[in-house]
Amino acid sequence: xxxxxxxxxxxxxxxxxxxxxxxxxxxxxxxxxxxxxxxxxxxxxxxxxxxxxxxxxxxxxxxxxxxxxxxxxxxxxxxxxxxxxxxxxxxxxxxxxxxxxxxxxxxxxxxxxxxxxxxxxxxxxxxxxxxxxxxxxxxxxxxxxxxxxxxxxxxxxxxxxxxxxxxxxxxxxxxxxxxxxxxxxxxxxxxxxxxxxxxxxxxxxxxxxxxxxxxxxxxxxxxxxxxxxxxxxxxxxxxxxxxxxxxxxxxxxxxxxxxxxxxxxxxxxxxxxxxxxxxxxxxxxxxxxxxxxxxxxxxxxxxxx
Amino acid sequence: xxxxxxxxxxxxxxxxxxxxxxxxxxxxxxxxxxxxxxxxxxxxxxxxxxxxxxxxxxxxxxxxxxxxxxxxxxxxxxxxxxxxxxxxxxxxxxxxxxxxxxxxxxxxxxxxxxxxxxxxxxxxxxxxxxxxxxxxxxxxxxxxxxxxxxxxxxxxxxxxxxxxxxxxxxxxxxxxxxxxxxxxxxxxxxxxxxxxxxxxxxxxxxxxxxxxxxxxxxxxxxxxxxxxxxxxxxxxxxxxxxxxxxxxxxxxxxxxxxxxxxxxxxxxxxxxxxxxxxxxxxxxxxxxxxxxxxxxxxxxxxxxx
Numbered sequence: 001x002x003x004x005x006x007x008x009x010x011x012x013x014x015x016x017x018x019x020x021x022x023x024x025x026x027x028x029x030x031x032x033x034x035x036x037x038x039x040x041x042x043x044x045x046x047x048x049x050x051x052x053x054x055x056x057x058x059x060x061x062x063x064x065x066x067x068x069x070x071x072x073x074x075x076x077x078x079x080x081x082x083x084x085x086x087x088x089x090x091x092x093x094x095x096x097x098x099x100x101x102x103x104x105x106x107x108x109x110x111x112x113x114x115x116x117x118x119x120x121x122x123x124x125x126x127x128x129x130x131x132x133x134x135x136x137x138x139x140x141x142x143x144x145x146x147x148x149x150x151x152x153x154x155x156x157x158x159x160x161x162x163x164x165x166x167x168x169x170x171x172x173x174x175x176x177x178x179x180x181x182x183x184x185x186x187x188x189x190x191x192x193x194x195x196x197x198x199x200x201x202x203x204x205x206x207x208x209x210x211x212x213x214x215x216x217x218x219x220x221x222x223x224x225x226x227x228x229x230x231x232x233x234x235x236x237x238x239x240x241x242x243x244x245x246x247x248x249x250x251x252x253x254x255x256x257x258x259x260x261x262x263x264x265x266x267x268x269x270x271x272x273x274x275x276x277x278x279x280x281x282x283x284x285x286x287x288x289x290x291x292x293x294x295x296x297x298x299x300x301x302x303x304x305x
Numbered sequence: 306x307x308x309x310x311x312x313x314x315x316x317x318x319x320x321x322x323x324x325x326x327x328x329x330x331x332x333x334x335x336x337x338x339x340x341x342x343x344x345x346x347x348x349x350x351x352x353x354x355x356x357x358x359x360x361x362x363x364x365x366x367x368x369x370x371x372x373x374x375x376x377x378x379x380x381x382x383x384x385x386x387x388x389x390x391x392x393x394x395x396x397x398x399x400x401x402x403x404x405x406x407x408x409x410x411x412x413x414x415x416x417x418x419x420x421x422x423x424x425x426x427x428x429x430x431x432x433x434x435x436x437x438x439x440x441x442x443x444x445x446x447x448x449x450x451x452x453x454x455x456x457x458x459x460x461x462x463x464x465x466x467x468x469x470x471x472x473x474x475x476x477x478x479x480x481x482x483x484x485x486x487x488x489x490x491x492x493x494x495x496x497x498x499x500x501x502x503x504x505x506x507x508x509x510x511x512x513x514x515x516x517x518x519x520x521x522x523x524x525x526x527x528x529x530x531x532x533x534x535x536x537x538x539x540x541x542x543x544x545x546x547x548x549x550x551x552x553x554x555x556x557x558x559x560x561x562x563x564x565x566x567x568x569x570x571x572x573x574x575x576x577x578x579x580x581x582x583x584x585x586x587x588x589x590x591x592x593x594x595x596x597x598x599x600x601x602x603x604x605x606x607x608x609x610x
Contacts, residue, residue: 066399094371094422097409098416105459106406109452113399143543147414150466154410154459160448161455165583238448278470288600 004295005029006219006225009232010079012036014072014120016111017084018057019049021183022175025220026082031056033224038076040069040085049184066110074116080227081115083108089148090276097147104151105158112162112170121167122230124223125159127174127241128152129212132284145278156240163238172224172240180216181304188251189305192206192258194209196266203272207255209281210248215296219243225292242286245294254298261302275277309600310526314533315384317341319377319425321416322389324354326488327431327480330525331387336361338529343381345374346392354489357452369407371415380421383533385427386420388413391489394453395581402452409456410463417467417475426472427535429528430464430513432479433457434547435515437589450583464570468543476531481588485521486609493556494610497563501571508577512557514586518552520601524548534596547591550599558602566607 008030015030017023018039030037031054038058041050050059060072087103089096108125115123130149132142144150162168179189195202222243229235249257252270259265312333320335322328324563335342336359343363346355355364365377392408394401413430420428435454437447449455467473484494500507527548534540554562557575564570 001579066402070399094375094415097371097418098411101411101414102403105410106403109402109406109455110399113402117399141543143469145466145470147463147466150414150462153462153465157449157455157458157462158452160458161450161452162465163449164448238446245540 004060007222008033008035008224010035010227012078013080013082014038014076014078015082016040019045020084021185022216022219023084025216026223029220033115053162061180066113068109069114070117073114078120082223083111083125092147100151108155109158116166121169123168123170124226124304125172129174129176129283133280145280169230169236170238173222173226174242174286176212178216178219179305192266196264201267201269203269205273205275206271207252208250209279210283212245212248212283214243214245214294215301218294218296220287222292226289240244241289244288248283254265257299258302261299311530313338313340313529314536315340317383318385318387319343319383320379320387321345324350325389326490327521327524328389330521331528332358334525371418374415374419374421378419383425387528388416388430397452405456407433410459413460414463421471426474428473428475429531430477432477434479434481434588438585447589452587474535474541475543478531479526479547481517483521483524484518484610496513497571501569506574508574510578510580511576513555514584515553515555515588516552517588518603519548519550519599520606523599523601527594530597546594549593550600553588563607
């Protein structure tokens with residue numbers, strides 16, 4: 001399967017979120033493909049994950065102001081920016097608001113400004129299917145289902161402006177759910193494995209929400225392919241696309257598939273947990289990235305996850 | 306005409322931007338209508354304009370964090386929030402980005418959070434026609450034409466989330482252009498008058514951009530009317546409306562009307578200034594606020610402005 005994966009048609013790239021789950025896989029792929037990668041990290045990034053970046057990668061620790069990013073761009077001269085840095089929050093407290101907006105909106109604006117200031121006119125940004133997810137009141141108009149998703153939508157507005165007024169060619173790739181080996185995030189599959197190993201019973205929601213589970217290798221394909229589309233001029237201006245799986249599965253189906261794939265069993269008390277506010281039951285249906293589809297079969301992909 | 310203006314059907318209101326051009330007129334109208342008004346001001350607000358607020362108005366100096374706003378709401382217990390505070394920027398430098406986002410997006414999120422935390426479920430927010438204005442590249446999809454407009458659009462996304470998930474009933478009123486007596490902003494009419502008084506020749510763009518000039522009294526009507534619609538439950542959930550004039554005029558026509566209304570003459574060198582990036586030539590056409598229209602004739606309204 002590896003030989004059919006897209007190879008990057010880029011000389012140099014700047015990557016944010018390079019120590020994250022998807023970002024680190026993307027950096028590996030780019031570096032293996034001969035792309036000169038500059039990774040933007042933060043003072044608070046995990047040093048172990050920075051140390052695991054390929055040797056050829058240049059790291060830049062962002063101070064948080066725009067001038068610093070402009071200087072970084074002018075030195076790195078990237079062809080393209082892959083912007084995967086984000087602060088996630090499934091829910092928030094009042095004290096989280098300023099930080100969420102700073103990390104997800106202000107940093108995105110600084111990044112666009114710095115790109116434009118150094119004649120880098122290509123940006124791929126990671127968005128979320130949740131930007132268009134919320135319709136709790138029965139209103140069919142899609143809206144962000146969390147403040148996190150609202151900040152991602154806000155970042156898209158900022159990118160809209162830079163695209164329309166400053167000539168930035170930009171694609172937002174809206175990710176639904178992601179999985180794969182060595183996921184550092186404590187998501188459902190990690191909790192499932194832990195409960196299996198400890199023989200615990202896992203309390204869960206009713207589990208009928210539908211999920212687009214996409215393997216990290218497929219997501220990395222999407223970012224590389226989208227980068228190639230921008231580099232080739234096949235997409236210009238502003239675009240936004242989703243990265244769905246072939247077939248959404250319920251959380252219950254996912255648990256059963258994971259157990260089958262990994263030959264283990266977790267007792268799950270379905271329905272003992274209440275759904276969180278804004279829980280997405282049916283994913284929003286957007287326009288998938290043209291020329292890409294999720295290829296890894298879920299049962300296969302779940303092995304070892 | 307004054308007897309046909311809407312009277313506020315509200316007991317208490319919290320107003321941001323209360324020292325601004327439209328906000329101060331709104332506060333006057335609310336206070337005269339017997340509404341208990343709490344005005345949120347900032348450490349940097351003009352003391353003279355704070356001093357000019359009606360005696361019945363309670364002022365609260367916002368520290369900038371959410372907890373402070375929550376405490377303010379819990380004391381004031383407003384029925385509704387009129388959110389007119391904004392940082393405007395026709396253009397920006399890299400160093401302005403963080404402040405623009407903090408003032409226009411983070412403050413809006415704090416305000417929504419504080420409203421919800423104190424069971425205030427009605428919000429009227431001032432937006433701008435520029436949120437949907439930019440199509441410089443010929444792309445018909447509307448986009449913000451400035452970073453300022455992008456931050457106003459981002460604030461709308463945040464309001465979308467609070468409306469959808471937390472039961473906030475919210476209307477964004479998108480303002481195009483505003484005018485009226487005692488405008489503290491140095492806008493085109495002020496420059497026109499100054500040039501007339503000094504006998505200077507004014508350098509201007511070609512002047513063929515179309516403007517919806519709406520008198521501040523008409524705008525205040527719109528905010529009061531929208532507040533009444535929320536209070537009566539006639540609008541629920543999330544709405545967004547524009548506040549256009551009956552007929553957009555070109556900047557050249559506006560200058561001629563102003564000179565005629567004020568019996569003076571300014572020499573204008575049309576075309577000597579280049580248009581700024583993102584200049585809106587034809588205003589975006591949205592859905593006007595139902596039950597409201599701009600009533601003041603432009604020639605009449607311009608007298609003394």
